[in-house]
Amino acid sequence: MEALVLIGILKESSPGETRVALLPESLKGLRAQGVDVSVESGAGVAAGAADQAYADAGANITADRNAILATADLLPTVNALNAADQARLKSGSVTIGFLRPLDAPGALIPAIERGATLFSMELIPRISRAQSMDALSSMATVAGYKAVIMAADRLPRLFPMLMTAAGTIPPARVFVIGAGVAGLQAIATARRLGAVVEAYDVRAAAGEQVRSLGAKFLDVDLGGIATEGGGGYAAELTEEALDRGRDLITKTAAHSDVIVTTAQVPGRPAPRLIRRAAIEAMRPGSVLVDLAAPAGGNCEITRPGETQDINGVTLFAPMNLPAEVPVHASQLYARNVLNFFGLIVKKGELTLDLADEVLAGACVAHQGKPFNPRVAKLLETVSHAGGE
16 A cells, blocks of 8 residues: 555544644654645644644644545544544545554444554554554653652652751652553652652562662562563453452551552553552542553542542542643654654655554554454444444
């Protein structure tokens, strides 16, 4: 499949979304290849990119969203387009973004029926060659940082130890659950702010990374159970194994000022690791930030998208923390997208080689049919149920 490329950049329509898929500085290399770019007016404003900056970079600015949808060959997005936008896509066009194919596959049916090729950033293989395209890690880095800043802002105590003429103030104690990218960034940020940090992860191999950041790693004997799944993610655990972790978490919560929890398994609901008793054991004024809220939450009483006060303990359940840091989140995401473009845009032409393991791994649908086997199976379930 080869064609001259028109790239369309849209203003994100999801509520609260402030990021943009490409920034003006992203366009230089594309324009040098002869690629045309159309940008919906206002697309980058929340991320610090004015329309004029896009125009100065050689893009065409238009308020006609439908025209971009109808003519663009390649549409990088942050989130999946809504059904109405998908129905207006140019037949055979290519869309790239966080499409949630394993969580909401039915929402992609209009685009599949248009014959669009869909690439999901969540499905990019975790291999060294694709590391520069790993948008999940980029956004997890932003979320891990922002979670600690959010907690520090709400906590009625200082993070660092201070020795003053009026006496010594002890450092805050931060407990991070899950030592993936978001967890490690949360640990690093809390340490920079001067907190004493403890961390827990079911993967014993994560201990070395935790300790390298100056935090204490809490280990639990899981009796030899395999804890690492594909791509370096944690595996789904049995209830027995989860209970051992829950007991440790409840015990540690009692002396923690802040808990940041990040544990997730791709394509599955987040494991419920924090009992209500753990929150009730925390001191009034303490803060818990549940970064797994988009997948249901790690805490059994989390309400995704809501902030609760549980006996004086604040429980945050943010759904999109990267959108609260739109400038740098957009910069990182745009670089991931551009690196992915390097596989499909060659000398100004669109070339899809689905034999490439990165493209094959990230492809959700192609030429009107599901391409990813897991997505195809999920769509069959949706079809049999009469819709999602």
